[in-house]
Amino acid sequence: MTRFAYAALFAAVLATPGLAQDFAEGSNANSWGLFGEEKARFTAQVVDVICELSGDCPADCGGGDRQLALLRDADQALVLPLKNGQPVFSGAAADLLPYCNKAVEVDGLLVGDPDDTPVKFYQVQLIRETGAEEWAKANLFTRAWAEEFPDAAAEKGPWFRKDPRVSALIGERGYLGLGLEVDEAFIEDWFAE
Amino acid sequence: MRRILIATAAAGMLSAGLALPGAAAEGRTVTVTGETVDTWCYFSGVMGGPDVVTGSAHHTCALWCAAGGIPVGLLADDGTMYMVLKLGEESDAAGGDGFLLVASHELTAQGTLYERDGINYIIVSEVLVDDGITNLTHEEYGVIPGFAIPEPKEE
Numbered sequence: 001m002t003r004f005a006y007a008a009l010f011a012a013v014l015a016t017p018g019l020a021q022d023f024a025e026g027s028n029a030n031s032w033g034l035f036g037e038e039k040a041r042f043t044a045q046v047v048d049v050i051c052e053l054s055g056d057c058p059a060d061c062g063g064g065d066r067q068l069a070l071l072r073d074a075d076q077a078l079v080l081p082l083k084n085g086q087p088v089f090s091g092a093a094a095d096l097l098p099y100c101n102k103a104v105e106v107d108g109l110l111v112g113d114p115d116d117t118p119v120k121f122y123q124v125q126l127i128r129e130t131g132a133e134e135w136a137k138a139n140l141f142t143r144a145w146a147e148e149f150p151d152a153a154a155e156k157g158p159w160f161r162k163d164p165r166v167s168a169l170i171g172e173r174g175y176l177g178l179g180l181e182v183d184e185a186f187i188e189d190w191f192a193e
Numbered sequence: 194m195r196r197i198l199i200a201t202a203a204a205g206m207l208s209a210g211l212a213l214p215g216a217a218a219e220g221r222t223v224t225v226t227g228e229t230v231d232t233w234c235y236f237s238g239v240m241g242g243p244d245v246v247t248g249s250a251h252h253t254c255a256l257w258c259a260a261g262g263i264p265v266g267l268l269a270d271d272g273t274m275y276m277v278l279k280l281g282e283e284s285d286a287a288g289g290d291g292f293l294l295v296a297s298h299e300l301t302a303q304g305t306l307y308e309r310d311g312i313n314y315i316i317v318s319e320v321l322v323d324d325g326i327t328n329l330t331h332e333e334y335g336v337i338p339g340f341a342i343p344e345p346k347e348e
Contacts (some may be wrong), residue, residue, distance in 0.1 A: 035238035050278050050286075053307040053314055054220060065285040067264050067278055077310045080276065082233040082263055089254070091233075091262030093287035111237045117274075119311035121236050141261060160257040165293055169256060175342045177252035177297055177326045190335060191344055 021074060027107050029125050035113040036120060043130060044070035044079065044106060046099040052078060061100035064144070068096040070106060070122065081108075085125035089160050090141035092124050103130040108138070220305040225315065227269035228328055229295050231258035232276065235266065245337045248297060248328030253341040255296040262288035267302060267315060275306070275315040299324040 027039035049069045051057035061068055070079040081092035085108070106127050110120035126135040145163070146153035152162040160166065174183030231254060233239065234246040245251065247268065259265055267275040280302075283291025304317035336342050 032239070035236065049314065050316065053309060054305070054316065065287060065289070067286055080264065080312060082236065089257040089261040089263065091264065091287060093262050113238065116243065117236060121232070123237070160260065163260050165290055166256045166260050169293060170253065175253045175336065176249040176331050178249055186331060187342060187345065190342065
């Protein structure tokens with residue numbers, strides 16, 4: 001490999017989100033003990049990913065029907081949040097939507113094992129519009145879910161046990177997704193003893 | 194076995210990183226065969242390594258994560274991950290029913306690929322083949338997480 005090629009590779013690594021820069025300064029994010037976890041607080045613009053990539057840009061960032069991302073000010077990297085700050089199974093779209101196309105500051109975790117992935121993804125724990133004093137916790141998913149499924153929300157238990165769509169699919173295909181007969185045999189063995 | 198290959202990673206860095214940050218990517222039509230996966234559990238390690246959070250062992254959790262709006266990925270047979278931004282006619286890419294219906298399934302999908310900052314994004318125009326769940330990881334790992342299946346109540 002020529003010197004130029006090595007230089008190009010080094011430049012590429014530096015341009016890759018989460019690898020070259022340290023965004024931990026000033027972060028108050030909680031550690032979750034995740035793969036390659038790094039605290040990261042930075043300013044960015046909230047963008048609709050499809051819009052950013054393809055130019056298909058509804059005014060409201062899709063109104064909750066699209067994945068949203070953070071176009072980081074420091075390096076213009078498109079940082080993709082996979083998770084909000086709630087304990088389990090909830091994405092970040094509901095938390096980012098109120099800030100569609102706005103400048104924000106976020107605090108959270110960059111995650112991803114560098115042996116497995118060249119990039120890091122984001123878990124947003126706190127968000128505020130640039131210039132605002134108060135941080136908002138990124139915990140809006142369950143509220144949005146309860147508005148969509150009010151009858152299920154009124155029942156006892158965590159949302160994921162009550163989601164009518166999930167319950168219907170498990171009722172039809174089983175917990176393993178392989179049919180009720182396979183499920184029955186597995187469950188008998190799984191809970192034996 | 195870790196399924197995201199280092200070579201793929203390096204190629205991703207080169208293909209994405211050498212582009213000017215912030216520059217709009219150009220899409221190209223691709224056909225991808227792979228398993229739909231829950232990307233948070235896959236990349237974060239919150240429930241263990243990548244192999245235990247795929248297939249039938251992780252199916253219920255994949256349903257929960259899809260319902261929760263966590264981005265769904267298409268993990269190709271060569272280990273490349275494609276983040277699915279749209280799936281055919283399904284209008285809701287952040288928790289829509291269409292993503293739940295194919296959770297953990299092996300799909301062959303055609304769509305437009307965009308590469309940006311080391312991440313592959315795909316806007317799927319059509320699912321050409323749906324083979325259902327073919328990765329029978331429950332045979333090796335049981336269910337992940339263990340609480341996915343509630344303990345049967347004694348009668």
